[in-house]
Amino acid sequence: MKKPNFQAWLQQPISDDPEVILAGKLEYLRLYLTDAMREIRNKAELTQAQLAEKLGVKQAAVSKLESALKDHELESVLHYLHTLGADLLIAVKQGDDLYQASDNDGVLLVDVPDVVSQKALAANMNLREYVRAAIEKFSSEDNRLRTALVKLLESDESVAVKVRELLITKTTQEIVVYLEKCLSLPEEDRIFAVKNVLAGSVAVAESNRGTSNEINELELLDLAEELLEKLAEILG
Structure with a gap:
């Protein structure tokens, strides 16, 4: 049909x-x-x-x-x-305005704010070139972070072993997704968000202190700090 x-x-x-x-x-x-x-x-x-x-x-x-x-x-x-x-391909339509975005080479933003056009002009690039360059830049950064997380979590580093033991029911990909969300938070909130993930609370959008009956709160914070420091070391 x-x-x-x-x-x-x-x-x-x-x-x-x-x-x-x-x-x-x-x-x-x-x-x-x-x-x-x-x-x-x-x-x-x-x-x-x-x-x-x-x-x-x-x-x-x-x-x-x-x-x-x-x-x-x-x-x-x-x-x-x-x-x-x-x-x-995602498009948002409001009245006569259409906002469409995709990482496909043939489809870029249909409508963009004036500030983007101004930045493209300042960079001596046309709008399509500027948007494509921006997409490639952010995609590259996302891939670099994801690759670093996977490499760390699958390594024999002591911090990675501890994380895998705590989140034994989660796949590496699932843990990576949770940690990416943590790292998207303001820097001062990341350690508490990571701690919540390690405690089994995957609602990482909330970075407040949670509690855990299975492992000491301070131990979780120490492990979260160790994980973030190791990742920062890898990313340089």
């Missing part, structure tokens, strides 16, 4: 109730997205188990990602698609 046009569907007056409209859009997005994900995986001739191995997760995690009945984290979807050599 041919899929309905997504943009046309978004314009349909489903209901005057905002909650009903939102629920309808979310349901359609999940159906559309998961259908595309399964199709891409099948074209790659990979089973869920084979893709799970590449992602460093269990097969059940891939099954959940491909289910339209589940909520999806953007990071997990991007990781899934990136592993299959695919991109997720």
Whole structure:
């Protein structure tokens, strides 16, 4: 059956109730997205188990990602698609304004703030060149951090061994995702966020002091500090 046009569907007056409209859009997005994900995986001739191995997760995690009945984290979807050599194109429309972004070479920002245009002019670059350079720069920095985290966590360093023992139920990729979130916080909050991850509290957006019944609070903070120092040493 041919899929309905997504943009046309978004314009349909489903209901005057905002909650009903939102629920309808979310349901359609999940159906559309998961259908595309399964199709891409099948074209790659990979089973869920084979893709799970590449992602460093269990097969059940891939099954959940491909289910339209589940909520999806953007990071997990991007990781899934990136592993299959695919991109997720995201567009936000407000009235006549369209904001679209992608790391695909052929698609850049459709509409950008004036400050970006000014910076491109100051750098003696056209807008497309400037945006592409910025995307490559940030992508390179993200990849460098991710590579450093994986290398450290899989090493025989004492701090890595301790982290693996504490988070024995988590895959390396899962730990990396949590730590990346910690490192996106202000520097003064990172140690407490990492401590929460080590304590098993993966809601790292909150950097407040948590408690742990299994390991001393100070020991967790010491390990968090050691981990951050080792990572800083690796990144130079």
